[in-house]
Amino acid sequence: SSASYYERYHSLEDIYYWINKTAQEHPDMVKAILIGSSYEKRPLYVLKLSGRQERAEKRAIWIDCGIHAREWISPAFCLWFVQYSLNFYNQNNDITEMLNSMDIYVLPVMNPDGYKYTWTTNRMWRKNRSSSKESNCVGTDLNRNFDANWCTKGASNRPCDEIYCGQFPESEPEAEAVANFLRSHKDSVKLYLSIHSYGQMLLFPYSCSNEEVPNHAELFELVQEAAMKIRRYYRNNYKYGASANTIYLAPGGSDDWAYNLGIQYSFTFELEDRGRYGFLLPPSLISKACNEALLALKSIALRVIQKT
Numbered sequence: 001s002s003a004s005y006y007e008r009y010h011s012l013e014d015i016y017y018w019i020n021k022t023a024q025e026h027p028d029m030v031k032a033i034l035i036g037s038s039y040e041k042r043p044l045y046v047l048k049l050s051g052r053q054e055r056a057e058k059r060a061i062w063i064d065c066g067i068h069a070r071e072w073i074s075p076a077f078c079l080w081f082v083q084y085s086l087n088f089y090n091q092n093n094d095i096t097e098m099l100n101s102m103d104i105y106v107l108p109v110m111n112p113d114g115y116k117y118t119w120t121t122n123r124m125w126r127k128n129r130s131s132s133k134e135s136n137c138v139g140t141d142l143n144r145n146f147d148a149n150w151c152t153k154g155a156s157n158r159p160c161d162e163i164y165c166g167q168f169p170e171s172e173p174e175a176e177a178v179a180n181f182l183r184s185h186k187d188s189v190k191l192y193l194s195i196h197s198y199g200q201m202l203l204f205p206y207s208c209s210n211e212e213v214p215n216h217a218e219l220f221e222l223v224q225e226a227a228m229k230i231r232r233y234y235r236n237n238y239k240y241g242a243s244a245n246t247i248y249l250a251p252g253g254s255d256d257w258a259y260n261l262g263i264q265y266s267f268t269f270e271l272e273d274r275g276r277y278g279f280l281l282p283p284s285l286i287s288k289a290c291n292e293a294l295l296a297l298k299s300i301a302l303r304v305i306q307k308t
């Protein structure tokens with residue numbers, strides 16, 4: 001049987017079409033917001049999902065996908081999640097409670113130039129596509145370009161490196177657009193999620209140092225509970241914990257920066273797999289990877305709704 005639209009990978013043009021179609025088809029629950037543009041002047045669209053219940057105080061969840069170009073399962077998850085939420089609102093209790101309690105901002109492709117490049121030129125590209133004057137190498141690692149211990153150990157100041165931190169914090173238009181949006185919504189955004197691959201991990205700050213955040217125990221409990229659910233329902237193992245000692249030191253990350261902005265529930269998900277296919281996760285595994293990520297997202301989001 002032909003796999004559904006959401007169990008296939010989609011080109012950048014396809015995703016832009018989907019963004020506009022989804023907003024048009026659900027005018028009561030979805031709004032497309034232009035938050036900025038990429039280095040090559042492609043639009044950065046955020047979809048704002050809202051329940052139909054009017055609510056006094058606005059709280060929100062932020063989810064970004066596609067910060068790293070080759071991690072195709074990440075944008076696939078954002079599309080899958082939006083479709084799932086719209087389909088099961090007022091049917092599935094968790095989704096209904098989430099959307100009636102929080103707006104959900106979804107940025108399907110944070111690095112459109114890089115994503116396009118993986119479809120046309122180099123499937124394994126990671127960074128954005130900005131060029132620097134002092135080198136003929138291209139691209140900054142957007143997950144090293146945020147203002148959190150910027151360009152210290154775990155990042156590189158050499159433009160040719162995969163973890164190049166950029167010329168200065170938020171030097172890249174994609175990082176600046178996300179930082180600007182979160183700065184102007186920092187009082188309502190209670191939960192920050194950045195979706196990556198691969199490795200099957202549920203991570204929280206800090207990754208810029210081995211120092212523990214003040215609510216480390218609380219964040220650890222949240223990812224532990226989520227990982228236990230994935231293990232129980234899908235018989236799959238996800239590692240979990242603070243980034244620095246669960247994966248590696250990675251300064252200048254969006255999650256650390258969001259945490260320091262005041263969003264004290266901030267996470268990075270590394271989706272499937274553990275390395276058999278790596279970034280080249282086959283379409284047949286999209287549904288499994290997305291269901292696992294959804295279980296973790298719902299587990300954490302529903303707890304955050306109770307706490308905030």
Ligand SMILES: NCCCCC[C@@H](C[SeH])C(=O)O
Nearest residue numbers: 143196207243250253255268
């Ligand atoms: N703040 C970064 C969280 C830990 C590292 C995440 C991975 C995703 Se590919 C990375 O950016 O190297």
Ligand SMILES: [Zn+2]
Nearest residue numbers: 068071196197
């Ligand atoms: Zn990544």
Ligand SMILES: [Zn+2]
Nearest residue numbers: 196197198270
């Ligand atoms: Zn990764």
